[in-house]
Amino acid sequence: MTRPAADPDPAPTAAPVHHQILIVGGGTAGITVAARLRRAGLRDIALLDPAETHWYQPLWTLVGGGQAPLRAALRPQAEVIPPGVRWLRERASAVDPVARTVTTATGRVYSYGRLVLAPGLSLDWDGVPGLASAVGHDGVSSNYRADLAPYTWDLIRRTRRGTAVFTMPSGPVKCGGAPQKIAYLAADYWRKRGVLGAIRTVLVLPESTLFKVPVFSRALEETARRYGIEVRLQSEMTRLNGAERTAVITDHATGRTETLHYDMLHAVPPQRAPQWLADGPLADPGSPHGYVKADRHTLQHPDFPEVFVLGDVAHLPTSKTGAAVRKQAPVVVANLLAGLRGRPAAARYDGYTSCPLVTARNKMLLAEFDYDLRPTPSFPFLDTTKERTDMWFLKRYGLPQMYFQGMLKGRA
Known part of the structure; x- marks a missing residue:
């Protein structure tokens, strides 16, 4: 497979460069959506993110607790961007949803048919x-x-x-x-x-x-x-x-x-949304932290349906976790594809999220729940409300593999 094309040193241009799909953010949400769109057959996909390293952040807690080496949590960004996706190594600085453009820190302007916002949040x-x-x-x-x-x-x-x-x-x-x-x-x-x-x-x-x-x-x-x-x-x-x-x-x-x-x-x-989003027209007025407005089920922006939002930057009444992204990404992809085909957004996100709660050096609770705080266990035959060693092994070894080999490749 050919590796993703990249723009290593972009220069500002007068006319916007257009892409059918523009994804802002190369973290968990952005890469997962890009991989699923490529598997669905879309070709004109660009991903905007300057990072050279991709981190599996859930492992940082175990690094801090002496249970994992830091190197286990990282991959070169070029290795996780799906083949066929154009990598724009720039940082977004503004979005104009009326003109359907995103401006970067270097002044370059990209226009889009559909926009997927997944830039993560900022640590204040x-x-x-x-x-x-x-x-x-x-x-x-x-x-x-x-x-x-x-x-x-x-x-x-x-x-x-x-x-x-x-x-x-x-x-x-x-x-x-x-x-x-x-x-x-x-x-x-x-x-x-x-x-x-x-x-x-x-x-x-x-x-x-x-x-x-x-x-x-x-x-x-x-x-x-x-x-x-x-x-x-x-x-x-x-x-x-x-x-x-x-x-x-x-x-x-x-x-x-x-x-x-x-x-x-x-x-x-x-923590809060990146400033360029918090100060922009897509932010939810009801969020004091500048998170982006999104329909809680379709993950579309209510005022600009060609804009989809997922991951940490979305203003949704659920916990911000990678497990939530795993359920959000298929909904975004299904509804985005439906829109391209002139169909209504039918896929629904129920607020599922998961918090692997490590309570000892080899014990863990797996808290899974939805918008209504109802437990939604993935392993109904196991009591994950009790501390379990097998759940710790899932956290340490199983979930990182599912992340790198499943989610980021559009398979899980």
Whole structure:
């Protein structure tokens, strides 16, 4: 097979370059949709993304927990872009849905027949005062950056006493279970090393429960009790002082604040849509984070039906996970093809998402649910509401294979 054509050094042009299908974003959602469209026989597909490396981000938690090497989570971008898809190595900077054009950071303009928006979201390190300058050294790390996940593991291994703080911001974030998972992995490691009793572990979450689905919330409450973790609900870190190693925790239910001294801290930054989308005409006015408006079932933009939205940037009432993309991509492709054939959008997305909740170094709960928070298990013959070793092996080995060999090739 021939490798994807690429524009390595594009120059601005006066007239827009047209493509039947233009996909913005070369992450999980963009590559999966591109692969499915190619398998459906479409030829004029362009994918806009400057990244040279493709990351399987769900593995970063296990990297931070010492259970996987970072190299297992990456592939060269050129290897995962489907053959026959034109790779435009540029960054989008604006979209005009009336003119049906996307402008890049270099000033080049592309026009489209159909647009698929899947650029992912932006990590707002400045959203918590003090976080941007503190992260990456002096005991502060985050598995939400690939280069910092190994540092998380270094901190966990070196911690023998003191206070460990794990935080999650308010607002939608990708992989909403990740802020908890690393706390459980750390506590389990410390338990096995015999030092857990000397470490005060504090988990700070903005929600009113550990998990929105009650059966999984109860299981995680038991996990937290087992490790002696102090859970601060309806709370978040609102300020960080890296030099003093202190974090201000605000309880949103009471308005009270508390300053915690930490020896290690794992932070999750606030997240939002890329600024060019948040400030543009496709953003949902109902989203304070700038996420893009989308029909929750057809995944079309309600005002511009030739625009499809999926992945983390879509303003949908479900968790932002790769598992959600696995169900969204077939719906986008089916409805896009239907539109090209003059038919109505009939495919429906029910809000399915999945959170593999690692609770120990070889145990996991698999939380699967839909828009109505109803459990939707893929393995009805297994009780995935209980901690299971086979589910951990699925997380560590099975899902990465399904991702690289299935999803990104349009097969799963």
